[in-house]
Amino acid sequence: MTDRPVDWASVRSDYESKNGTIRRICERHGITYGQFRGAFAREQWRRRNRRPVDRSALIEALYREFERIIMRLGSRAKPPDAKEVTLLGNLARGLGNLMDLDKADAAGKAGTPETAEMREIRMKLAERINALTKG
Numbered sequence: 764m765t766d767r768p769v770d771w772a773s774v775r776s777d778y779e780s781k782n783g784t785i786r787r788i789c790e791r792h793g794i795t796y797g798q799f800r801g802a803f804a805r806e807q808w809r810r811r812n813r814r815p816v817d818r819s820a821l822i823e824a825l826y827r828e829f830e831r832i833i834m835r836l837g838s839r840a841k842p843p844d845a846k847e848v849t850l851l852g853n854l855a856r857g858l859g860n861l862m863d864l865d866k867a868d869a870a871g872k873a874g875t876p877e878t879a880e881m882r883e884i885r886m887k888l889a890e891r892i893n894a895l896t897k898g
Contacts (some may be wrong), residue, residue: 767793769792769793769794769798770792771802771806773792774788774792774794774799774802775802775806775808777791777792778799778803778808778811779808779809779811781811785799818861818864818865818868819865821861822858822861822862822865822884825854825857825858825861826858826884826888828854829851829854829855829858829888829891830891832847832850832851832854833851833891833895836851836895837894837895842895843895848895848896851892851895852892855888855892858884858888859885859888862881862884862885865881866881
């Protein structure tokens with residue numbers, strides 16, 4: 764590689780605009796992969812292949828998984844143990860956090876209140892958790 768100064772803004776621009784593979788970008792700018800990774804970490808560049816998250820799809824998938832676990836635990840003869848209750852609590856908390864984020868985004872963008880669907884999901888989760896913890 765050469766001793767000339769590196770134009771890191773140009774490297775970053777090439778990377779974020781997907782102007783070639785990382786290898787090609789390094790060759791074009793006369794840097795090593797290690798130098799690239801160092802700048803990437805130091806300057807906290809966003810990964811370019813990351814897809815945006817569809818929060819509503821994530822909430823739906825998490826809810827389905829929660830429902831599946833509850834159905835499996837409910838069909839057993841023995842009550843859930845502490846680890847299973849903790850897992851359910853963590854799933855419920857994660858789902859609640861996602862729903863809160865979704866609600867905050869919706870309120871911030873459109874000023875809309877919590878949807879009926881979200882309230883229904885919250886109520887179902889609370890009912891299921893109460894049923895499991897009571898026996």
